[in-house]
Amino acid sequence: MIRIIVVEDQCLVRDALVALLSLQPSIEVVGYGSSGTEGVALASELKPDVALVDIQMADGDGIWAIKEIHRHAPSIRCLLLTTFAKDDYLRQGLAAGASGYVLKDTPTQEVVHAIEEALAGRTWIAPSMQSRLSGMFQPDALSERERTVLKMAETGATNREIAQQLFLAEGSVKNLWTDILGKLSARNRVEALAIARDKGFI
Secondary structure (H helix, E strand, C coil), rough: EEEEEECCCHHHHHHHHHHHHHHCCEEEEEEEEHHHHHHHHHHHHCCCCCCECCCCCCCHHHHHHHHHHHHCCCCCEEEECCCCHHHHHHHHHHHCCCCCECCCCCCHHHHHHHHHHCCCCCEECCCHCCCCCCHHHCCCCCCCCHHHHHHHHHCCHHHHHHHHHHHHHHHHHHHHHHHHHHHHHHCHHHHHHHHHHHCCCC
């Protein structure tokens, strides 16, 4: 039997997951919680094989919870559970030590497969996210400064205003935009902002 815990703050989603997974002959749900803090405490107390952890929760989000679980019990495999197919969440989750990324509309049997893969030491990524992995960790990913420029532009800041706030020459900001457009394969700033939002950069 694979012993798991479910950490999800939405009651209906959590109860449905617990009920569906409890029907699986190879799985035993040994506990469940509704926040990152509860998830860390449950993992420490129950020592499950796998923790299924939501990303967006109050009192400790899923990324933080996975880091804490790994710090206290590195043998526990963790799967991120989310509604959002966002590149940034996937990147942060894998960097935190997640063994997989499961979307909430994933069929039950695929969730079971993800759990089994995690227990076997392999990484399971939602099929709709897999095509994004190849370019996700390439060296041409946006720098922190480039992300800052995008975030400021999203609020309507001009090049001059961005330059003033970042203590840069206006020409340097224009050079940053050239790099951003190239890395995102965008034709203009509006398209760059749309792509950056879709990829979870801003």
